[in-house]
Amino acid sequence: MKPIATHIETHADEYLARLKHACAQPSISALNQGLDEMADMVSDMLHSLGFHVQIVPTDGAPVVLGRMAGTGERTLLLYNHYDVQPVDPLDEWITPPFKPDMREGNLYGRGTADNKGAIVSRACALEAYLAHRDTIPVNIVWVIEGEEETGSLHLGQFVAQHRDLLQDVYGCVWEAGGKNARDQYEIALGCKGLLYVELRARGASHDLHSALAATVISPVWRLLWALNSLKDADETIRIPGFYDAVRPISAAQRQVLADWDYPEEEARALYGLDTFLQGLSGDELKERLIFGPTCNVDGFHAGYGGPGSKTVLPCEASAKLDFRLVPDQTPATILALLRTHLDAQGFEDIEILADEGEHPSAGDPAHPFVQAAARTAQRLYGHVPACIPMMSGTGPVHVLCGQFGTPMVTAGVGYAGSMAHAPNEHIRIQDFIAGTQYIAALLDELGNTEP
Amino acid sequence: MKPIATHIETHADEYLARLKHACAQPSISALNQGLDEMADMVSDMLHSLGFHVQIVPTDGAPVVLGRMAGTGERTLLLYNHYDVQPVDPLDEWITPPFKPDMREGNLYGRGTADNKGAIVSRACALEAYLAHRDTIPVNIVWVIEGEEETGSLHLGQFVAQHRDLLQDVYGCVWEAGGKNARDQYEIALGCKGLLYVELRARGASHDLHSALAATVISPVWRLLWALNSLKDADETIRIPGFYDAVRPISAAQRQVLADWDYPEEEARALYGLDTFLQGLSGDELKERLIFGPTCNVDGFHAGYGGPGSKTVLPCEASAKLDFRLVPDQTPATILALLRTHLDAQGFEDIEILADEGEHPSAGDPAHPFVQAAARTAQRLYGHVPACIPMMSGTGPVHVLCGQFGTPMVTAGVGYAGSMAHAPNEHIRIQDFIAGTQYIAALLDELGNTEP
Numbered sequence: 037m038k039p040i041a042t043h044i045e046t047h048a049d050e051y052l053a054r055l056k057h058a059c060a061q062p063s064i065s066a067l068n069q070g071l072d073e074m075a076d077m078v079s080d081m082l083h084s085l086g087f088h089v090q091i092v093p094t095d096g097a098p099v100v101l102g103r104m105a106g107t108g109e110r111t112l113l114l115y116n117h118y119d120v121q122p123v124d125p126l127d128e129w130i131t132p133p134f135k136p137d138m139r140e141g142n143l144y145g146r147g148t149a150d151n152k153g154a155i156v157s158r159a160c161a162l163e164a165y166l167a168h169r170d171t172i173p174v175n176i177v178w179v180i181e182g183e184e185e186t187g188s189l190h191l192g193q194f195v196a197q198h199r200d201l202l203q204d205v206y207g208c209v210w211e212a213g214g215k216n217a218r219d220q221y222e223i224a225l226g227c228k229g230l231l232y233v234e235l236r237a238r239g240a241s242h243d244l245h246s247a248l249a250a251t252v253i254s255p256v257w258r259l260l261w262a263l264n265s266l267k268d269a270d271e272t273i274r275i276p277g278f279y280d281a282v283r284p285i286s287a288a289q290r291q292v293l294a295d296w297d298y299p300e301e302e303a304r305a306l307y308g309l310d311t312f313l314q315g316l317s318g319d320e321l322k323e324r325l326i327f328g329p330t331c332n333v334d335g336f337h338a339g340y341g342g343p344g345s346k347t348v349l350p351c352e353a354s355a356k357l358d359f360r361l362v363p364d365q366t367p368a369t370i371l372a373l374l375r376t377h378l379d380a381q382g383f384e385d386i387e388i389l390a391d392e393g394e395h396p397s398a399g400d401p402a403h404p405f406v407q408a409a410a411r412t413a414q415r416l417y418g419h420v421p422a423c424i425p426m427m428s429g430t431g432p433v434h435v436l437c438g439q440f441g442t443p444m445v446t447a448g449v450g451y452a453g454s455m456a457h458a459p460n461e462h463i464r465i466q467d468f469i470a471g472t473q474y475i476a477a478l479l480d481e482l483g484n485t486e487p
Numbered sequence: 488m489k490p491i492a493t494h495i496e497t498h499a500d501e502y503l504a505r506l507k508h509a510c511a512q513p514s515i516s517a518l519n520q521g522l523d524e525m526a527d528m529v530s531d532m533l534h535s536l537g538f539h540v541q542i543v544p545t546d547g548a549p550v551v552l553g554r555m556a557g558t559g560e561r562t563l564l565l566y567n568h569y570d571v572q573p574v575d576p577l578d579e580w581i582t583p584p585f586k587p588d589m590r591e592g593n594l595y596g597r598g599t600a601d602n603k604g605a606i607v608s609r610a611c612a613l614e615a616y617l618a619h620r621d622t623i624p625v626n627i628v629w630v631i632e633g634e635e636e637t638g639s640l641h642l643g644q645f646v647a648q649h650r651d652l653l654q655d656v657y658g659c660v661w662e663a664g665g666k667n668a669r670d671q672y673e674i675a676l677g678c679k680g681l682l683y684v685e686l687r688a689r690g691a692s693h694d695l696h697s698a699l700a701a702t703v704i705s706p707v708w709r710l711l712w713a714l715n716s717l718k719d720a721d722e723t724i725r726i727p728g729f730y731d732a733v734r735p736i737s738a739a740q741r742q743v744l745a746d747w748d749y750p751e752e753e754a755r756a757l758y759g760l761d762t763f764l765q766g767l768s769g770d771e772l773k774e775r776l777i778f779g780p781t782c783n784v785d786g787f788h789a790g791y792g793g794p795g796s797k798t799v800l801p802c803e804a805s806a807k808l809d810f811r812l813v814p815d816q817t818p819a820t821i822l823a824l825l826r827t828h829l830d831a832q833g834f835e836d837i838e839i840l841a842d843e844g845e846h847p848s849a850g851d852p853a854h855p856f857v858q859a860a861a862r863t864a865q866r867l868y869g870h871v872p873a874c875i876p877m878m879s880g881t882g883p884v885h886v887l888c889g890q891f892g893t894p895m896v897t898a899g900v901g902y903a904g905s906m907a908h909a910p911n912e913h914i915r916i917q918d919f920i921a922g923t924q925y926i927a928a929l930l931d932e933l934g935n936t937e938p
Contacts, residue, residue, distance in 0.1 A: 066795030122797050128693075186796050228698070232796045241759025242579075243909040246809050247679070247880035249783035251763045251776045256784040257718065264715040267708065269833075308692025312702045325702045332700035333707040334799050335790035340807060344517030345637050345683045345843065346573050347809050347881075348785050348908055356791060358697050358798050382720075392796065429698035430798075457799055458694040 041473045043164045048469050052143060054081075055156040055468070056136040059145040065119035065186045071097040074118045078180050081159050086166070087178065092197070094190035097182030101198070104162075106172040112482060113177050113208035115436055115444075116155045117184030120147040121457045128459035144462040149450035151211045153463050154471070155180060157449050158209075161475035173483025177201050179436065184211070187232055187392030188432035195435055205442045207405030209478070211431065213446030214467060217306050217453070218299030221417045223409055224427035224446040225399025228329070229361030229434070231370045234389040235259060236354040243339075246347040256338045259353040262383040266331055266357075266374075271314060273331045273359075275377040281364045285327050289425055292401055293322045296422040299452070306453050325428050330360040354389075360430060367393020397438035398425045399445075409445040412481045416474050447474060492924045494615045499920050502611040503594060505532075506919070507587040509603045510596040516570035516637045522548040525569045529631050532610050537617070538629065543648070545641035548633030552649070555613075557623040563933060564628050564659035566887055566895075567606045568635030571598040572908045579910035595913040600901035602662045604914050605922070606631060608900050609660075612926035624934025628652050630887065635662070638683055638843030639883035646886055656893045658856030660929070662882065664897030665918055668757050668904070669750030672868045674860055675878035675897040676850025679780070680812030680885070682821045685840040686710060687805040694790075697798040707789045710804040713834040717782055717808075717825075722765060724782050724810075726828040732815045736778055740876055743852055744773045747873040750903070757904050776879050781811040805840075811881060818844020848889035849876045860896040863932045867925050898925060 044051070058081075063074035075091055075098045082089045087102035097119065123133040123146055131137035136145035147153070158178075165172065181191050195202060216222050237255035244252060267273050285293075300317055304310075312321055338353030340346035359370055371391055378386050399406065401423040413421040427446065437444045449471035455461045495502070509532075514525035526542055526549045533540045538553035548570065574584040574597055582588040587596035598604070609629075616623065632642050646653060667673050688706035695703060718724050736744075751768055755761075763772055789804030791797035810821055822842055829837050850857065852874040864872040878897065888895045900922035906912045 066793065066797055068795075121799075122791065122793060122795075124791070124793065125694075185798075230798075232798070239760075242906065242911075243576075244758060245880060245908045246781075246783045246785055247811060247878070248758070248776075249781040249809075250779040250811065250879055251767060251772055252758055252760060253764050254783060256787055260711055260714050260784070260787070261720050263711055269712050307695060307699070307703060309690075309703065313704050316702060321702055325699075328701040330697075330700040332697045332705060332798075332800060333711070333790065334697055334797055335792045335801070336707055336711070336787050336804070337789075337792035339784065339786035340573065340575070341786045341788035341805070342517065342573055342575065344519075344573075345807060345809075345841075346517055346785055346908070347636075347681075347683070347783075348572075349783055350786070353787070354792070356796065358700075358796075360698060360701065390796075427698070428701055429696060455693065457696045457797070 040164050040168045040476045043167055044160065044472050044476065045469060047164065048465070051156065051160040051472065052465065052468065054160070055143065055148070055153060058152045058156055059136040059147045060134055062134050063119050063182065064122050065097060065183050066122050071119060071182045075100055075182055078118050078155060082178065085159055085162050092194055094193045096190035099182070099191065099194045100180040102178035104172065104176045106174045106176065108173050108483065110206040110482065111175040111177055111204065113179065113202070113205045113442065114158060115208055116180045116211045117151050117182065118155065118180050119182045119185050120150065121185050125459060130460055141465050142462045143465060144460060146461055148463045149448070149454035149461055150456040151184070153449040153468060154211055157468060157472045158475050161472045165476045165479055172479055174206070174479065177205065184431060187230065187394060188435070189392055191432050192435050202436065203440050205440065208437050208442050208444040210433070210444045210446040211448065212450065213448035214471065215451040216299050217302030218297065220297065220299070220419060221413045221421045222424060223413065223421050224424045225401065225406060225444060226397040226426040227431045227433040228426055228428060229365060229367060229396035230394045230430040231359040231361060231367040231391065232393070233371065233374065233391045234354055234356050235262065236352065236387045236389050237262070237385060238352045240349070240351045243351050244349040246349045249349050252349060254349055256350055256353045258383070258385060259338070259355055262378060262381070262386045263333065263355060265381045265383070273329070275373050277373045278370065281369065282329065283363045285323065292423065292425060293319060293326065296322060296424065298322050303452060326424055326426055327362055329362050329365060332358050334358055360428070361396045362426070363396045363398050366395055394430055394432055395434035395438065396426065397433040399443055401425070403443040405443045406445055408481050409478060412474060412478045416470065416477055447471065491615050491619050491927045494618055495611065495923050495927065496920060498615065499916070502607065502923065503916065503919065505611070506594065506599065506604060506607040509607055510587040510598045511585055513585050514570050514633065515573050516548060516634050517573050522570060522633045526551055526633055529569050529606060533629060536610060536613050543645055545644045547641035550633070550642065550645040551631040553629035555623065555627045557625045557627065559624050559934065561657040561933065562626040562628055562655065564630065564653070564656045564893065565609060566659055567609070567631045567662045568602050568633065569606065569631050570633045570636050571601065572636050576910060581911055592916055593913045594916060594919070595911060597912055599914045600899070600905035600912055601907040604900040604919060605662055608919060608923045609926050612923045616927045616930055623930055625657070625930065628656065635882060638681060638845060639886070640843055642883050643886050653887065654891050656891065659888050659893050659895040661884070661895045661897040662899065663901065664899035665922065666902040667750050668753030669748065671748065671750070671870060672864045672872045673875060674864065674872050675875045676852060676857060676895060677848040677877040678882045678884040679877055679879060680816060680818060680847035681845045681881040682810040682812060682818040683843045684822065684825065685805055685807050686713065687803065687838045687840050688713070688836060689803045691800070691802045694802050695800040697800045700800050703800060705800055707801055707804040709834070709836060710789070710806055713829060713837045714784065714806060716832045716834070724780070726824050728824045729821065732820065733780065734814045736774065743874065743876060744770060744777065747773060747875065749773050754903060777875060777877055778813055780813050780816060783809050785809055811879070812847045813877070814847045814849050817846055845881055845883055846885035846889065847877065848884040850894055852876070854894040856894045857896055859932050860929060863925060863929045867921065867928055898922065
């Protein structure tokens, strides 16, 4: 393995130049911006490695599908996404989000961590591997979608058309992951689910002078009161039935949590917080992070937000919410409970405008594929990585892996301070190099593991 | 009076051209945009009429002060403001807010109704009056400020320097007013007060991935819960002590309300509402409109508001609120009660960032000046106008009139559908002409009234 690792180190500048090129192409799925161009760029990258590549159309963004035959029987699935989050608030970026900038050992730019860094890293790992070996020891199926940041709405379409490729997979390397705030490598084995909705309230037919608030309904108050009914100040979600399907945490899962050295102080400092929510710490904090469903307000907008004052009674108000779900909650069930709850509370006037959802999926630390990934990490990073049954975020694990019984492990090039989804997203160059070496080492490990 | 009224009709095109010129100059006090330019334009307008004009600096926008001597002992105060509201949402304007557009008998543009229409109308009334009479029958003091839409923060400074001009005034013609939704002329004799505040909540040091909502405090929820604590769904304001200073409605005031033919159905249709707040109608509706204090959310902004979805835990949230106050509530008292309430509810973390305030002031329909204004309106419009003790909106009545015991009457050129403070603000040309004739007729009426 040493020559491949060295090869990666000596070619790092070239690999980073490729990543800068990829991050310079905007590909914001929420705005339908640059997706076809990005799919073409990714397709070219896979093609030049020797993959058989298809750009598979869907009713949304196309999915890039790459296939490469290996010497063994096993098939390894790689999953990534070429879309990125929106960039606002733009004025908080030190350098422009789509002009990748290298400074102080970091590469800044939208997508560097989430998720173009991982795409380019994997491609470079395969290139380095094949520079020193004749073949790869596993078959590879690489799925790179373009709608992960908007809920992977059409990945199910792709999966339905390619079940034959997905139903007999040994294991999947998921798109994200990396170092925690104590610089320890972590592996997640699943994802929380998601229900994303927009709630909207309407009042008069147009904005009115706020003097009329004495006699005219305010959609801002209506929406405020409706949202208030969803969650108590003690963080309990008040939608009846919301917790009914939550599977109790097993003894094995509790043990994983107990063994997990979560870098509490470092994370707190990184987020700029005095305390975590409700003063949580220790096992309670870890349990909430991994197994706690949430109700978050991603945005609330109504009326005047400029400088100074404007006295206006707004004619509409809207809020975007995400619910993170845990096994066995489902987006459809929670959406129905939400509608029923709003109606029961007298909020029939609150519209639910958009919704998207993903099923939660939790993994098993004892699976041989997971064990192989953990051994590889231990060799490369020098410590036993924590194997977390679910990450606190969401991805289409259920549709791509969970429904087929495929185990997954995360492997990315970010760290806890990467500012994913926020201004000044970046990766550390050392993590990019190590993450690339990890993928190459994992290929060898899978080749050496008894089938 | 007939020749003056005819003069105004025959010169209407010229007068409207002057109004278009005035409305083409942006003068948004909330953005500190174009105020000096607008003060100069107004000053020139008064100067050309023969006024002695001063542009009086303050710590904010300058106040234009015009004085003209008349034949009688009495002094008439005219009050207007040359600033306008912000124009957003800009995309809802059919024609640009600062390119006044005449169509279908209306003049569209920011400021046409509130309040440049009234300024130009008064100037034209004086010009027409002096074209047919040698002198005016009263002394005139004309105060035109530039911060009415942001709470007249520095008008008090001006007043303190010019108490001699303001303490012996017979009556004041206030800036706004006009026709109600049943096309009846209405006169208001006072204003509600105002407390305007911005509340802000902060969380992490930067926006975070919304997966972290499981363990990181959300400033959006904090602000939501804090606002929810201010007002119940039954519209009762829950700040302890909020209603303590509210003066009971007198029998005379109740009689005014009972006599007032409020155009309930027309107003409802105009605002595009199925019902008024809580299904109010009749005397209850009128009482709430005129004598009810309010707590309105002018704006609430946090997190992502663009198209599609973004999963983010915002790091701050802010809301702008206005409280309309009635005698004898004061802005300072309500601000103190608000802070005490938030602290008592555990919302010490919610900052109150900005505040401005005005005292409420209610007038007496029996005052001879009010009676003269009402007689003039009755002659011009053919019906007895309602004389409402307070308008539901706010202005600096207390600082300019109330504290000196000066009675006031409103007189403007708008109507109920003028969309003041909203997109597509406009006036009807017929109202502009009649409003101009009204001011000229009022001068004659004040000359004929026994001192």
